Every structure is written in structure tokens, then in C-alpha cells.
Amino acid sequence: MKPSLVALMVSAALVLPGQALAELGDARAEQLAKELAALKAMKAELDAKSREFEQRIETLEAEVSEASPEAATLIAADAAANSAAASAAPAPVKQTKPAAKPEKGESGVFEPGKGFVIARDSMGELDISAFTYVRYLNQDGFDDTYTDSFGRTSTLDLRNDLQFQKITLNFKGWIFDPKFRYLMYAWTSNTSQGDPAQVVLGGNLGYQFDPAFNLYAGIGALPSTRSTNYTFPTWLKNDHRTIADEFFRGSYTSGIWANGKLAEGVEYRAMIGNNLSQLGVNAAQMDGEFNTLSGALWWMPTTGEYGPGQGLGDYEHHDEFATLFGVHFTRSREDAQGQPGTEGFENSQLRLSDGTLIFRTDPFMTGGDIRKATYQMAAINGGFKYKGWSLEAEAYQRWLDDFVTTGPIPVNSVEDSGFQIQGSAMVIPNRLQAYAGYSQIFGDYGDPYDVSLGVNYYPLDRRELRLNMQALYLNDSPVGYSSVPFQVGANGWAFTTDVVLAF
Template identity: 60%
Template sequence: MHKEIIAKLALLCLLAYPSIGFPADARTEKRLRELEEKQRQLERAVKDRDEVIKDLERARREARSAGSRSPQTTGLASDYPQDDFWSRYEPGNGFKLAQTPYGDLTWSAFTYARYLNQRSLDPYYTDSFGREFELDRRHDMQLQKVTMYFKGWLLDPKFHYLLYTWTSNSNQGQSAQVVVAGNLGYKFNDNFNLSAGINSLPSTRSTQGTFPDWLRVDHRTIADEFFRASYTSGIWASGDITKKSRYQLMLGNNLSQLGVDANQLDEQFNTVSGAAWVMPTTGEYGPKSGFGDYEYHENLATLFGASYTRSREDAQAQPGINSFENSQIRLSDGTLLFQLDPFDVGSQVDRATYQMASVNGGLKKCGYSLDAEYYWRKVDNFETSGPIPVDALHDHGFQLQASAMLVPSLLQLYLSGSKIYGDYGNPWDVALGANIYPFKRREVRVNTQVLYLKDSPVGYNSVPFIVGGDGAVLSIDLMLAF
């Protein structure tokens, strides 16, 4: 088509050429040569332009294809081909749904499907007082949890919000299936951020914002589960102490409010929890300061921290057995402190004071990680309906978690376990597992784990262990988190 246009232009120019200056034949011959040369130049220019267009189209197709395969990147939004899309994805934060001068909105989600087999557990267990119980062992498949987060700022970038819905699908049919919660906050500066709403008490590493970057999928070691506090309503401050250290302090209603209504709470508002941690070598410990070294630190990253929690608890303000993030005070054999006649002497515990301290440390380098935590708990100052055989409960324990990225960005193996030293037994657990990242990114992983329990003192529907569990448990999870 280009050649036809050029030929017609050449003919018009030839016909219109003035009839003076050269003889007709010489004049015509020279003009034809000039037009032919211009035609060749135009053809070369068109060909060059077509090649540039082809190269650009090829690059766009490759970029789109690479984006659909979710390549390993540095984690920056600028790594992603997003010119043709109306939204933006920020790894570790979610999808940006709105960004205006008045505020912004980001959406993210967490979910996983779990196959669980507890059939190898002993069918019965006996507590420290000789009472025998039959275990409700499970063998099923569940879309275990769906959590959706909506977060951002409004009117002032320092005024931020977090709203979320949280389902526990293994509790379908119960009041503990769905939670809608959130919090509001204002960041005065890097050293002081003040927030109010529902949040986890910073009692251990796992309740200090590390979720979901754990080695196990959405469950802890039994020692961490036994000693920790949980989510409650309150007010808290957080921020940097120095460039390499942070803190969080919280005042809340009780140890675990999810599943507890306001009328069940006492009037004290005296649950306090605080934590501080330092990252001395690199000033960071990976995303959310979580467990494992998926990021493959070239330089040694270290973290050391401590926490303390105190709460005056009563029987009425305890969550149900299968409530969200269940956290109840138990004896080390699994007996609920506030259950009917816990010590088998005919008396009920109405109130008690819980105190727990923990210290933790960890290191990461070149795909390897090692994290440890030690706990001390004291429960005393009992108010009872009659005499009980103890004045105080003293328990302590530890957890260890180690991992290795055998194939960077693809395959991680881990070994984790814990032990509790208590007045009513010394339970322990150990887990061997593998995390496979099929897209070579953190957002999707397949987890296979064999967990061995020895007289587990904790358990509920949302976790693979069960109170009194003794034996092996197999779980397989497909997890999505973005």
C-alpha cells in the first residue's frame, strides 16, 4: 500500500514539473532517479518503523506473560507491568482500590484449604485428677479461614484505619464463625503511633504482627498457644525507639475478647501488655519480622525481644472453647482453670490474676533461620467458691523453630517444637514440615506437615492439635496470602 501511494505521488510530480531548464528527456530521467531514491528512503523508514512496533508489541506480550507467571521480584510495585491496568498490586500490602487526595483504600486477603487427619491420636486421655475423656478426632477437609482486610488513610495521611472480616469455617453453625472488627489510629511521628479498637496483645512473638509469615500455616507450637494472650479491645501505642528497635504497649479489656460480649466483661479495664525488640545487625528481620528466611538475607539479620502481660481474669469473661484465636487459662494437663470444679475438690475458681513474661531471639542468613522463645507464667490471687489445693500456678516452657530454603524461592524445610514444664504435666510437641512455593513467590504456598503431640494441653477447631492429643497428626494446606 505504501508503494502505491509513493508511485502516484511520483507521477503527479512528474506531470507538474516545469518545462524549462533542461531538455525534456534529461529532465525526466533525472526526476525519475530522484523520486526512486526518495521512494527507497521512505520504504526504509516505513520498514524501520514496523520493526520498532513489532519489538514494542513483543516486549508487551512478554511482560504480560511474565506478570501472569508471577516472577520473583524485589517486591516493589514498580517491578510489575501495570500500565494497562486500572488498579495496582503492592506485594505484602494488597491491591490498591482507590487513591485520592482525600484518602486511599487497599484490599488484601488471607485464606487456606486444609486436609486434616487426627486418626493416629489415642482415642482417650486422662487428666492429672484421673478423669478420662474421649477425644473427638477429626479426618476432614475444610476451607479453614477467610480473612479480608480493608485498610488505608482518610482526610489526613496520618489518620489510618484497618477493617477486616474473619471467618472460622471449621466452626460453621456456631456463633464463633464470623468476626467483623478493626481499629483506627493516628501516626504522630515514627516514634509514636496511637490506635484504638481490636488488636492482639503483644504477649509473644506470634502476637506482635508476624502473622501470616510463620513456618506452620496459621497455628503455633503448643507452648506458644498455652502461654500467649490473644485479641481484645483496647488502646495501644507503638513506634520506633531507635532506627533498629521498636515497642508496643497496650491497655485492653481482657486476655481474649473474641466471643465475649460486653456484659460478660468486668469493670476493671486492667489488662496490660508490652513488648520491645531490637534488630541490631541489619535493622530489620524480613517482612513483618516473621519466621524463616524466604528473602535469603545475604547479611546476618538478628532480632532480640522481650514482653510482659498482666490481666485480672474472671470466669464469665472467658471465650468459648472454639472461639476465634481461643486463648484460655489452662493447667498444663489441659484442664480449664474456670471450668466447673477444675481441681476435682468441689470448688469453682471465679477470679485469678495472670502474669506472663517471655524473651525471644532469632537469626537469619542465606535462607537459614533459627528462632527461640522462653516463657514464664504465674497465675495466683484466686477467688473461689471453696478451698482449692494450690495458692498459685507456676509454669514455664520454650519453643524452637529452624528452617532452611533448600531451593531459593521454591522449597523450604522446617523443624519446630516446644515443651511446657507445669505443675500438672510436661507436654511437648514437634513438627516436621515443608513449604512449597509453586509460583516462586510468598503469596501462594503448599504446606505438608507431620505433627507429633505428647499430651497436648491446648486445642480447638481452628488448629490441628486437640486437648489431650497424644500421637501423630497429618495436615496439608494450600494457602493464599496477599
């Protein structure tokens, strides 16, 4: 063969197999690429399904927790057991409600009713919650002056202002033993700066012996009416009551109290305290005896519950007809020195139905003063919630007697009665609520009343943030102080707009 022909044949023998291999490699690469794309698509689909399952699980757990705390406890215990099996770390402490799943990088979780769980391990739990709001208040619709039933005339200092109204910070949980509970709080109202008890630091300690018996000691609200029986802040109004409730109720004091569940849907709370209202009163002003007793018993016959804190309004939308009936009774021996100042924060003053303080100098204009008096007050209440609608009512009867006086007064006792009624409807579920309220007091020195019309708007479809707008009409209000929108002697309209954060 010629050398050129040999070279050609050798080159062909070397080049053709290489081309075949290259073609084979391209085909394999294309096949692998298709398989890889298919696997990635499958993984994306599985990830989407997994996220969907997790969201559904969290939704169902929240629904179960809301409907049945007992079922929620079982879910939490099951989750703790699964976590312990998968890891050597200690299982989380069993909770009444399952914690929301934390996002990556979070140091805690948010649980409705607790706030943010900052720390939780085998030694204890620390939860932080807050209540605050900004209020615009316009009282220009009130009369400038007021004359009481004895002819005394006073001038009202009408307000038209914007205030960062109140701040309450709560630190709560348990320590060493889940049954040993603590609550510590800081509480102030900017409208009360300079008044007695303008800043309150308080709290209480307790031990949960049994569902039927829990014992606490410290500062707490006397269960004198429904609004002082731990329903706050789940009210229709924001951070104030009707004038009848305000007139008859007790307030916060130091003492010891017990609460518990006597049967399905039947609960109680009973308290022994220092006086009707200790905020703004120092220990030297107290009479040194436990002269205040207060108790409440309530029954929820149809569903065994009445929403968070047995509060007002059916934001939670009961599909079953929920009902509540309650009775309250309070007795307290009060003296002039042990009463808070007239502008005392969350004060509870003993007044006649025209607003006259019974412990003021010469209250009846007969030359006599009252130095001591016995307060007794009974209240009954009832209400229902159904599919976003609610109706709540409460009636009051109060007796003041056993007076210790200096100089003459024209009466041996004073008796007053009254009532309140509040109704609401969720116009848009989870978003917009409308309400109306009316209350009246019947006494020997006047029959004052109030009317309220308002709306609550929840921009995030959550209870923790709302815009409250209210029109309030007052006729001879016998109560009032700087941290509420009404004044003693107020006649006319007041308007409030509040942005409220409560978690």
C-alpha cells in the first residue's frame, strides 16, 4: 500500500470510534438531565405537599385547642413523646395549648392567652404579654358645669387630646413545679401621671392543687362583678366599663383567693382582701384587719365554656348556643382613710347616685361626716353567644350602712340598684364587630344612665389588634376619673378612637 493510503486508514480507525463515543456520551448526558429534572420536579411537589400537611396540622391543632383544652393537652403530650423519641434532648414540658411551630432563627413562640413564650424547660416557663393603646378622646360635647342633688356646682375640665393611654407588661409562668405559678406586672396610665398609683408594680403567687382548688396570694381583683372576674381585656368597649358597672364594682386589693372547677361548666372564685381598692393606699392607712370578702359562682350550661376569659362578644363565633349565668357578692368594712384618691388609678369610690363621695367633708350638707361604712353588693349576670351574636346583662343591688359619723347625717343607710345590657354582632367574621350598650343606676339622689354605640375593626383578622371607635352619651354620670372617658357629673356626648394591642 502507498503510505498515504495507510495513513488514511489508520486515521479513520482512530477517529470513527471517537465520534461514536462522543455521540453516546451526548445521549447519556441528555438522559441524565431529563432524569434529574424529573427528580427535582418530584422533590418540589413533595416539599409543597409537606408544607401543606404542616399548615393543615397546625390549623387542626389550633382548632382542637380552641374547642377543647383537654384534647389540646393530649396533642401536646403526643408531640412531646415523638420529639423525645427522635432526639436525646429532653422532651418539652406538657402545655395546655400546643405551641406554634417556631420559624428558623426565632428564640421563642407565640401562644394566644400567654403571649410570647420566652423560655421553657424542665425548670420553668417565662411568658411575656402586653396590653397598650393610643386613645383620642373628645369631651367637648359635655356641659361645662354640673350641680349635684345638694346644690353644689362644680366645673368640669373637658378634654380633647391624644394620649398613649396605658401600658401593662405581664411576666408570668411557672417555676420548679408546673403547679407553682407566678405573675408579675408593671401597669401605668399616662393620663394618670401625678395622680395616686400612677405606676403600679404588682403580682401574685399561686399553687394549683387540683382542678377544683387553686390558691393564690398577692394583688388581685375582687370578683365583685363580671368585669372584675378576670374577663379583661376581652370586652366590647376598650378598657372602661358602663357607668353602672363602674359605680357598683370593687377593684384591686391585696389578699388571698381560691378558684376552681366544681363540675362540668361550673366554676367559682372567692377572695379575702384588705379593702375594696388598695391602689393608691399605703399600709399605714389600712385598718389592719381583713374586712373584705368577695365571691363569684358561674355556670355555663350549654357548652361548658364561654370563650376566652368568659369575655363579652362572640368574636370566636360559636356554632353551638353558648350560655353563661353568674352570681357575685361582696362585703367590705370601709373607712375614709382607706379609700383611694378621687383620681386614683382603677379606683373604687363609695358614692351616692349623684356622684357625691360619702367620705367627703359634710356630704349631706348637714354638718356631719361619715368616717366608716359597711358596703354590701350583690350582682347577677347572664348572657349568650351564637354565630357571632351576643347579648349580655347584669343587675346590681348595693347597701351602705352601719355608719360611724362625726356630727349629724340625715340617713341610717343608703340603697341603690342598677343594671347594664350590652349586645354585639360580628358584621364581618374576624374583621368587623358592632356593639351597643346601656346602663342605669336607681338611687335616692338621682337616676343617671349612659348609652354607648361602637365598632371594633380587626385589620389583621386577629383579636390581638383592633381599632375601637365609640360614641358615648352620659346623663349625670356619678363616676369618672382621668383614665376613663367620662367624668363625675358629665352630661352629653364623648367620642373615643383607640388603637389597641393586646397579646
